[in-house]
Amino acid sequence: MENTSQQQWTTVIKPRTGWFDIDFKELWQYRDLVTMFVKRSFTTMYKQTILGPAWLLINPLITTVIFTVVFGGIAGLAEEGVPSFLFYMAGNAIWSFFSACITGTANTFVSNAGLFGKVYFPRLTMPISQVLISLVNLGIQMLMFFIFWVWFFFFGQEYGTVQMNLWVLAVPAVLLLVMILGLGVGIIVSSLTTKYRDLAIVVGFGVQLWMYATPVVYSMNELVSNSPRLAILIRLNPMTEPVLVFRYALLGCGQISPGWLIYSAVFSLVMLAAGVVLFSRVEKTFMDTV
Template identity: 85%
Template sequence: MDNTSQQQWTTIIKPRTGWFDIDLKELWQYRDLVVMFVKRSFATLYKQTILGPAWILINPLLTTVIFTVVFGGIAGLAESGVPSFLFYMAGNAIWSFFASCITGTANTFVTNAGLFGKVYFPRLTMPISQVLISLVNLVIQMVMFFVFWVWFYFFGQAYGAVQMNLWVLALPAVLLLVMVMGLGVGIIVSSLTTKYRDLAIVVSFGVQLWMYATPVVYSMSEIAGNSPRLLVLMRLNPMTEPVQVFRYALLGCGEVSPAWLLYSAAVALVTLVAGVVLFSRVEKTFMDTV
């Protein structure tokens, strides 16, 4: 018998044709590669910058100051009874996390086409690494948030009261919800950009519009008022309830609806499944179209 027919191959790469061809076991085996991508992205993002990783704190701080002055001070759209600065910092933190999950994964195929064409690895490792980078940035920003929270709790009573509650225990699940939704939307966009490059330009603008449809720069009670229809319309936005929970848990302002939170979780799950299905279909032929 020919010796070649007795060879045992350790890895077999073959085409896949199913709609949901994602090997989760293989994805877990490449977890070290995900960590490497995270480290590489951090190194390249802040390379040759004067302040380096300090921009992780400077950007949200400047954005919070602008929101506090413009929307809180001039327009008066902040929640009453709590410090406007913390109100906007909390909303901006979770929204920036969601937005960076989308924008970070939106160009996965296009920007890494050269790497994808040279070596094989599970393609989902790239968007997952981008989401993890956003999560690390959020953790660093939350450290800054809690520094300000402690100051307002002990010395800033004149600006309003702040108090945490048991909903803080639900924040890890809420962050997972936001991460899943951001990953789902991001990989849908990244899959479509292989054919329609215009989406890469439109996505940033679309995320900005989505932010203004979410109670990030304004309080739901200030906008909805006594209009139940407007309140329902706002909560149909799947990012509304996570923002509400985030603020309610950390500041004690606003209100939370568990039913609407479950709705957001369902939308996030459906979005992720749809994104993974589309991603698994596009990755088989994207090198021919990129």
């Protein structure tokens, strides 16, 4: 009789019990599935709508006009020396991207419970695909932004000056930072909503409040000059520096601090690590609670 201890098994199935059980190699092997999820989300998002993907341009355009009139014109909170319209369009673009990363991943487990219960695939592919679809939407919005940027550069000097600088090379890194932070916060929320459904309702309101704690609708320079202590608290917000760098790179307005940018990067990485750990723990048992 052959000794079973000497048999070479081709496949070994065993439970995962560690705190960090994310197989990144397997995740890379399923990159085609991520691409499929991105295409599916983009198609279903605007299916049976009259204007379709045009809403990607209409929504930020309307929001920018409202911000320009209310916060720039009436309240006078925009940055001086640059067109208020571009000031708010830039801030709204990067914040909408961050907001979409969170809200898109916040219901990962709950909204895809039926799919998760039928077939196996790395669960992390779903929130990653939501972040990537948000990046695609941002790219479309930025095309509209650059059209307005060119117009103001050549014909809108009376509204203020706009100029790019070498910091524009850091914009991809800033967007990656925002993606990491949004993914980290989003998967933390999605993991907690498996037991606490109230979080799915609160997340939209919480993101809206977070926006007002970020210099999206007001100038950081005005805040520093009028309330230095409050400005320090605003700097502790990990989204503050990415917004400031984004505007500074594209418009040449405001002031940025590499030190605070490093703080935002470290904070974002910590949030992502915490989210991945929590996600890997919840995905093992979430079908029992969803």
